[in-house]
Amino acid sequence: MGETHSDHPRPFHLEDHRIKLPQETVTASGPSRGGFYYIPDFITEDEEAYLVQKISTASQPKWKVLQNRSGRELCRLQYWGGQVSKSNVLIPQPMPDFFVKFPNLIEMISGTTAFDSSAHGEPNHCLVNEYLPGQGIMPHEDGGAYFPAVATISLSSHTLLDIYKLVDKSEVPSNPGETNGSDSKEGSEKVRVGDEAVTQPTAVGEDTRLSPSKNEGTTTLPRPGARSREAEPRFSILQEPRSLLITKGHAYREYLHGIAERKQDRPSDLSKVINLDLLGDEVTKDKVRQARGQDSDGKVGREGGGDLVMERDTRLSLTFRDVERVSKGFSGFLSGAVKR
Numbered sequence: 001m002g003e004t005h006s007d008h009p010r011p012f013h014l015e016d017h018r019i020k021l022p023q024e025t026v027t028a029s030g031p032s033r034g035g036f037y038y039i040p041d042f043i044t045e046d047e048e049a050y051l052v053q054k055i056s057t058a059s060q061p062k063w064k065v066l067q068n069r070s071g072r073e074l075c076r077l078q079y080w081g082g083q084v085s086k087s088n089v090l091i092p093q094p095m096p097d098f099f100v101k102f103p104n105l106i107e108m109i110s111g112t113t114a115f116d117s118s119a120h121g122e123p124n125h126c127l128v129n130e131y132l133p134g135q136g137i138m139p140h141e142d143g144g145a146y147f148p149a150v151a152t153i154s155l156s157s158h159t160l161l162d163i164y165k166l167v168d169k170s171e172v173p174s175n176p177g178e179t180n181g182s183d184s185k186e187g188s189e190k191v192r193v194g195d196e197a198v199t200q201p202t203a204v205g206e207d208t209r210l211s212p213s214k215n216e217g218t219t220t221l222p223r224p225g226a227r228s229r230e231a232e233p234r235f236s237i238l239q240e241p242r243s244l245l246i247t248k249g250h251a252y253r254e255y256l257h258g259i260a261e262r263k264q265d266r267p268s269d270l271s272k273v274i275n276l277d278l279l280g281d282e283v284t285k286d287k288v289r290q291a292r293g294q295d296s297d298g299k300v301g302r303e304g305g306g307d308l309v310m311e312r313d314t315r316l317s318l319t320f321r322d323v324e325r326v327s328k329g330f331s332g333f334l335s336g337a338v339k340r
């Protein structure tokens with residue numbers, strides 16, 4: 001089996017891995033309060049192969065099928081570390097050896113310092129999502145059950161995580177219910193306010209996938225909630241296989257993330273990638289560089305450029321978080337921590 005990362009140099013400088021955001025998206029809360037951080041080759045190929053094998057052959061917990069509201073299958077998921085109750089309390093279960101022994105992902109993620117100020121100082125929960133080529137996840141926010149940080153390890157395929165800005169509703173007139181046939185699942189349209197074309201916000205929901213579902217084996221996407229988002233992503237983050245992406249603080253709170261249902265990413269998609277400088281693979285970097293170059297020259301979408309297209313393969317994502325409230329067994333149950 002390959003090397004482990006127990007010899008990671010310490011201290012780890014998370015700041016070295018910060019993704020620089022386009023100027024217009026930097027908000028008043030400032031970059032020091034969190035951000036997006038990207039670390040290529042966080043795990044080795046041996047570790048990746050081992051994790052894929054363990055997760056694919058896991059019988060418990062069973063895969064759950066994530067559906068959209070019209071019942072169409074989106075992706076499969078499983079969770080480790082326990083179940084989160086409707087009142088956002090974790091009913092804990094031990095993490096599997098493949099997260100705490102080999103590879104010791106919990107320790108490796110703690111080593112990044114991303115969870116230093118969370119309740120447990122490390123993640124205690126992991127959601128595993130599986131996406132076949134062409135599958136994705138609608139834009140959403142991860143919600144209030146967790147310390148505001150998520151650490152995502154990608155296995156077996158790259159993807160583009162599309163980042164949407166939440167909108168302060170008071171700034172934009174409401175115009176519900178219309179759709180424009182864009183990639184939005186919820187409906188959206190461009191409206192003109194004053195001199196500026198702005199994006200009509202689109203209702204979003206919190207991530208409620210972890211709440212116990214009445215339907216055994218299936219779970220539905222969240223219903224639209226009070227918050228709204230812009231229809232088009234501000235930018236995308238390219239996640240290479242074996243990479244770690246950390247979303248923390250204001251980046252966790254002020255943006256939504258989603259994955260478009262595409263089988264391949266074309267230059268017009270790659271031109272939105274903002275973590276070019278931090279990518280690990282030279283071929284990938286070259287494609288993004290060329291796509292972005294085309295962008296600045298106004299030649300976006302040269303679809304004939306087959307060598308610039310990145311085909312998506314089946315991808316597993318491991319999303320680690322710290323559920324801050326944890327049930328203390330039966331007494332926690334009696335005290336009402338768990339909704340029945």
Ligand SMILES: O=C(O)CCC(=O)C(=O)O
Nearest residue numbers: 127129142152257317319
């Ligand atoms: O697969 C990913 O990278 C994103 C998954 C996600 O957003 C989630 O599990 O909440």
Ligand SMILES: [Fe+2]
Nearest residue numbers: 141142207257
């Ligand atoms: Fe998410």
